[in-house]
Amino acid sequence: MGQLFLVPRWGGGRVTNHQTSQPSNYSTIKLLEVKNLKKYFPIRKGFFRKTVGNVRAVDDVSFFINEGETLGLVGESGCGKTTASRCILRAHAPTAGELLFRTKEGSLVDLAKLTRAQLRPLRSQMQMIFQDPYGSLNPRMTLFDIVGEPMYVNGVKDRKERVERVAELLRLVGLRPEYMQRYPHAFSGGQRQRIGIARALSVNPRLVVADEPVSALDVSVQAQILNLMLDLQKRLNLTYLFVAHNLSVVRHICDRVAVMYVGKLVEMANTLELYAAPKHPYTAALMSAVPVADPRIKTGNVELKGEVPSPANPPSGCYFHPRCEFAVEVCRKDAPVFREITPNHFVACHRADELRLPGIA
């Protein structure tokens, strides 16, 4: 059966103990290093469509993802999470910056510099899981065509081989292979999300970018998909960039978390460290805003006033200063640098060293 090809390609399907907490056993080899990534969308006006300004959706962002780990990317709506993750997959062409990706063969390539044609052979190494389980599957294709297409364009032309592999993949994500001839409209949201995952895995990717993969799902189905993603990561040694806004979910599945605010990273650290002792006032405010599903723990102590500024017209200095209760003169003038204050804990705040901020749990 299908195990014939799954094992050698993905290096074994050992089942690990599910019941104990386990940081994914990631190495310290950087699979992806993003350096000074920028993505500006021009604002055009008038008959000649002259550029009158820029939406700085992603504005000088640097981070890295180690092989086998899960990096969470959190932030409020419009802060640039989707734009950043799409730049990494080169669905957008970045305005500036480097995207250093370690290929399967071990060489380092800058994805930002490649043309569409040069990217095609690399596509199979990085895939995406989408938020919307409805819009992300072509309603006019059967499951076989949806899951089999990435294989087909990446060189598996033999139909019989594809049928076998699609069957194997469907089984892997917990769907019946007999469903292959069905169309997506016959499936529920959770099942569709599984199909999307199978499609992403069909080309044996190493990096999987999941843009809010559970946000559109029913509460009772979210857990199924989270379990599946954790399980697949262990089996297939996947590296995830997990974009989300639900902080409980992020805490559950990410090894490290990066927090974004108006196109910039404000903090990045190991998950538990970040949750217990955030260094940036925005992170602390964000955490305090999360309603905890326990009536005995009252949350919402830090009130964040005001509104998120527009990325087309951000404030001076630290973008967070108009809403920050700790802001001082320098915050209004100078933009803080994103620096490593303790090993592996990065933060962009002038007062990070002196502030003691409350976390959760």
Add this chain to the structure above:
Amino acid sequence: MNNETPLLSVRDLKTYFMMDEGVVKAVDGVTFDVYAGQIFGIVGESGCGKSVTMKAVLRIVEPPGKIVSGQILLKRKTANGEEQVIDLAQLNANSKAMRDIRGAEIALIPQEPMAAFSPVHTVGDQIVEAILLHQNVSRREARTIALQMFKDVGIPMPEQRLDEYSWQLSGGLRQRAIIAMALSCNPRLLIADEPTTAVDVTTQAQVLRLLRRLQEQRHAAIIFITHDLGVIAQMASYVMVMYLGLVMEQGPVDEIFHAPKHPYTQALLRSIPTITMTPRVNLPTISGSIPHPFNKPRGCPFHPRCEKFIAGKCDTRIPALQPIGEKQWVSCFLYHDGEVAA
């Protein structure tokens, strides 16, 4: 706990949609009481009938939907100050009495924020119109009330915002404007249908704080609908859990979260990752997915996904919602034998 009569008492409400393809039993026998000054939370996953229940209470169920049976008892004061209980289900949906109740006594914060305001009138004009409809004041007074409302809900530069259109407002401001409009006629019952699903966590925190404050100041009752268990835990004092058009369980918030009785409530609470649990462990899941409304299971609606279901009983008979203990009500055969008469 409460000896007074409830402000709103819904008894065995059924609301069906008569579609070409069949009948969607969106609300299939829902019973609950809301008391003055209470924040009554309704949780349930998408499609379980939360919104339709509230539309039925307001008598704004759109065709082919119809209230099939049940009572919607509202306690109100008559003009001469006497207390009176009327059954909204018996009123004509477009009658004057119903129109007076809608907006003035029961106000709604709708689920789609864009639907709350018309894009061709300023938000101020719309609020003024709503006030003029229900209160005997002049246009100028109405505008003063609207302005005060905008201040109360914490909208910066309220004078200026009154003359803007809803699409000019940011998500957070729009949500506040909607709340201002809903509260402008001093309703005794406010129905908030997922007021924060469309906004961010920080805005959500602001809106929740605002609602809580207004509720304390005005001593109104709020029915708060959401599918976010975190929000319900932080907001509600009493919680009702719905599944496929039926009430699974209801009780005080602490009991629901710390001593849930119904297998669905238990499983739902277990399946969400919390901020205190060990990360990266497998979450206990509820197997399967919510059935299609045309394909409702026989018997207890939850039985195909229930770990504890009793063969021969749960799959043939529908459990009734009955009290167990002092304050909690559960519809499950694990706790009692009461069933819904066929």
Add this chain to the structure above:
Amino acid sequence: MSQMENEQQMKNGDAENLGAVLASKAEERVSVASNWKLVWWRFRKNKLALLSALVLIAFYIVVLVPDFFATQDPEATDAKLAFIPTQGINLLDGSNFSPWAPAVVGKRNPVTLRMEWKIDETKKIPIRFFTAGFEYKFLGLFETNLHLLGPADPKSEDRLYLFGTDRLGRDQWSRMMYGTRTSMTVGLVSVLLSVILGVLLGGISGYFGGWLDLIIQRLIELLQSLPTIPIWLAMTAALPQDWRPDQVFFAITIILAFIGWTTLGREVRGRFLSLREEDFVLAADLAGCSRFRIITRHMVPAFMSHIIATSTLAIPVMIVSETSLSFLGLGIRPPAISWGVLLQEAQNIQTIAQAPWLLVPGVFVIIAVLAFNLVGDGLRDAADPYGH
């Protein structure tokens, strides 16, 4: 992977599969139904559209073999037989099924010197189906003289004038059959041409964007801002007078298409723009699909049903345009026959008063336009079966 692990994996899905186990045959059928099937199921529910579709099919059968339906040579003129009124067909002779038509007898009015025709119910012309008539080439393939209906004795003097005759004594029923061919074909072909133009230019505009988009958009705006009737007049007037009828026919089709593609172009462009943002298109892109594959496999199928619906709604516009042009003598000209050419015969009040049956082509225009619109509306409503 061992069997056991496989089973463990299956567990996740099993409960989801429960639905599948319980699923009835009908559900199974829906699950594997393709887009076109779903569209058809939805379209089928609209009885009016379905009926109109049958009417259109009937029209296009006539388009294929007008000669078979004609009872007489459409070109045969005989001034003596001018303005014969319509004969009805009676299906029963006594109580037997035996169709017949009453004969028409003419008498010249001695005062006005005009022929006056009377229906003579006593003289019955028996009618036979699948009977012999004039010779023609069936579908252009083989010679035959088989016709749908005709007088029982083709050799006799008896003639059928189901829709009467015109001022030159030509049988209007037979001419209608040929006119149907021309008019319905003009509609179809010019819409096909404008679909090709619209999809091509709209697609380029929407997919590539940039300055190409800018130019095409301005062109569309220009074409749409020009008043159509003067443009037609100018372009058709420019056609050389000595062109053969079939040359004129093609020229008219092209002119109609040239003016008609803009709406479709707009729509296609809009679809491309919105589809470009769809997640499933992005997924195909990330999978490494070529641009060509993305366009042909993902984008075009996604709006094909809409295009068909829109084009169906465009055909009646073309038909009316052709009819109007020909009616004004600017489109298809005699000896070619189209509905517009036929209606030219009914251009003045006296003729209409004397021979109201000359308006029959107008009735056909109305029926065809209505049917196309109803089918188009039905298709448009059924075109997107995935709304949720």
